[in-house]
Amino acid sequence: MPEHLSKLTLITMGCPVGIGPEIILKYFREKNSGNTGSQVVIGDAGVLDWCAGQLNIAADIIPWQPGDKTTPGTIPIFTPDDSALDVAALAWGRPNRLTGRAMASYIETAVHLLRHGKAGAMTTCPIAKSSLNEAGYNYPGHTEMLADLCQTSEYGMMLAGSRLRVTLATIHVGLKQVAGLLSRGKITKMISATFRTLRDDFAIKTPCLAVAALNPHAGEDGMFGDEEIKIIQPAIAEARAAGCEVYGPFPPDTVFVKAAAGHFDAVVCMYHDQGLIPFKLIHFSDGVNVTFGLPIVRTSVDHGTAYDIAGQGIADPASLTSAISLAEEIALNRRSRQ
Secondary structure, three states, X not given: OOHHHHXXXXXXXXXXXXXXXXXXXXXXXXXXXXXXXXXXXXXXXXXXXXXXXXHOOOOOEEEOOOOOOOOOOOEEEEOOOOOOOOHHHOXXXXXXXXXXXXXXXXXXXXXXXXXXXXXXXXXXXXXXXXXXXXXXOOOOOHHHHHHHHOOOOOOEEEEEOOOOEEEEOOOOOOHHHHHHHOOHXXXXXXXXXXXXXXXXXXXXXXXEEEEEOOOHHHHOOOOOOOHHHHHHHHHHHHHHHOOOEEEEEEOHHHHHHHHHOOOOOEEEEOOHHHHHHHHHHHHOOOOEEEEEOXXXXXXXXXXXXXXOOOOOOOOOOHHHHHHHHHHHHHXXXXXXXX
């Protein structure tokens, strides 16, 4: 892959009527001119121009074609043929089937370009799962759609910040389903995948992991549930025997304090909010969502479409800035290992 393409990060616009267009405009306005990488937006040029006008943000938006170099001071954008929207019919915070189809096409296009060597990484802006489904894409979220497009079943979600990283044994499922979905094999795989990701993508030579218990007080020797005894402890032992430095299961009300203090490089969590609540408490503005286990590099902002503030000019691009920076770091680490 040519060097200028290996350093290229694709930014998918996300939902066109959410805050994605705004934070993209603000990112390009504020980004460090000394950045060694370059970025291209995969989205709708008309929407981005409309947003710039609505919010009075000066932007030099230019069309880009796969393989082209980027020009400093501009916002290069590639608009998929099937995603051009009529901006006159759009309203901030009101997604529909057409916006759902458009944001899906941005994701599909970015994955296609990455898998054909036209870029080195991708960073995604937030999507609306309901309009994604309305458009005929039956995925519970971004992560699952990307895994399907990449044809991989071994993947996971990591939330990463400067003080805390968490991964999830179960992701987008109802809380009452979690205990039944946990297994020794699933948790062992998640521990191993977290260890490899920190070692290979984050360049941490010997990662040290913690595992959160499912139940209060780590089950209190079976008084509050036996998942720790029957499932989680054996999974930790198996992962440790395979070479992972991993400890636990720790009570969920204390393990994140230890991790944020630097005692662990990541915490493997049993369910979505167990990991995301403490993570967002610390990294609400600058957290990054990383999908690991894919043949491509993908990071994402760690927030939603924020329809309640879309079009008001108050969206914070900090998470997008962090996500792009981390995508470029991971892509560089992967190239260094080749």
